[in-house]
């Protein structure tokens with residue numbers, strides 16, 4: 001049965017006496033037993049923002065089915081519109097996800113990209129690193145700026161690489177936002193060497209636009225590390241699907257042939273990185289969470305969760321497009337190199353903080369440059385609840401300790417909010433600051449999480465956040481633990497930090 005309890009804007013899960021409305025501080029719901037639920041989530045941020053850029057540079061209109069509607073993707077769409085691209089809501093195309101995630105986006109490229117505009121990057125790495133190469137193809141100046149936190153994110157490689165390609169940029173001596181790209185309508189292209197140690201997005205941003213450069217691009221990375229390789233593979237796969245020839249003659253080198261980008265209708269996969277907190281809930285509460293819409297093949301790094309969560313003690317099974325994570329044998333510490341999937345780190349570290357033995361997560365020095373310094377933020381917040389987390393140069397050492405409630409700061413970071421919610425499942429009195437920050441990639445997060453924890457068995461909670469009448473995302477709450485599921489977290493010392 002469909003119910004709309006959680007879609008009511010003034011729904012208050014804490015009872016009639018508690019305040020309703022946009023309280024920025026959110027009492028993270030505590031699980032009183034194993035959570036058993038089925039979850040469906042909206043589209044991937046990384047896929048939506050790549051396909052928006054590629055569709056804008058293509059040789060004809062492209063339809064994006066089930067795109068993510070969130071702050072990061074709205075900023076991308078608005079920025080492309082201001083460069084002259086038309087992006088309209090259209091009725092969903094027939095297909096398995098038709099209408100489930102609201103209207104499709106129809107992207108019609110401009111005859112000529114126009115500058116003389118300002119791009120608000122918000123805090124979106126994909127907007128600030130993917131769009132300057134596109135702006136270089138426009139005619140006229142394009143100013144790039146963003147949130148205060150965005151002005152701290154590294155941009156030196158974007159600035160220097162475009163300059164090496166002959167593009168005029170005025171950054172007033174800064175290596176960060178704001179800066180102005182003076183697009184001349186074309187980029188000659190050629191061969192350049194960059195250092196993408198602090199973000200794979202520098203590579204993806206150049207590759208996405210490179211087939212539109214007169215001579216294409218040969219890009220070489222030279223630096224101490226190259227994080228988030230799956231995201232670069234996602235870029236290459238998206239380009240190949242549109243007929244662009246991309247090769248990687250050796251690790252850290254990519255060559256993009258000049259030529260047209262084909263128009264293409266694309267169905268956006270659900271966001272598997274945003275699945276992390278929901279799947280973690282199964283592990284933390286000894287319950288069972290099924291994610292519906294898990295792609296058979298994907299370049300999303302969130303797919304690694306199916307291999308990562310068993311390292312902590314979860315059982316993972318798969319039937320068609322349903323991936324089920326079941327907890328119950330406790331949570332065990334892990335030693336893990338997470339360089340391929342730094343964006344999964346906040347959820348992974350939150351799980352590790354509730355484990356029965358220490359964990360060391362390495363290979364993630366670059367996440368100091370994400371929405372916030374995630375190594376410092378995770379250490380500060382877990383330690384603030386009584387934990388024992390030590391910052392390493394490129395990671396964290398987590399020695400689980402009994403945790404107690406308190407304010408969990410989020411630093412404008414959606415995944416810090418997810419991490420606080422995970423810990424709040426097992427610890428009384430965790431209050432997550434500024435839960436609205438989750439709108440960066442999943443505006444429905446709090447509603448879905450409340451449905452997961454407070455939902456009445458057998459009922460379905462849906463949210464319809466920004467598309468009237470659309471079933472944007474949902475949680476089905478099951479009546480009983482899955483067969484073989486363990487006792488409630490309250491009764492399981494391994495998931496219940498003592499206090």
Ligand SMILES: O=C(O)C1=C[C@@H](OP(=O)(O)O)[C@@H](O)[C@H](O)C1
Pocket residue numbers: 045046047125126198199200201204227228231342343366
């Ligand atoms: O290209 C992308 O869509 C992304 C690449 C990664 O960036 P980093 O390489 O900076 O970690 C990832 O963490 C980010 O969430 C999204």
Ligand SMILES: C=C(OP(=O)(O)O)C(=O)O
Pocket residue numbers: 123124125126343370371415441
């Ligand atoms: C690092 C992230 O975002 P961004 O795309 O802004 O870099 C993230 O979503 O975890």
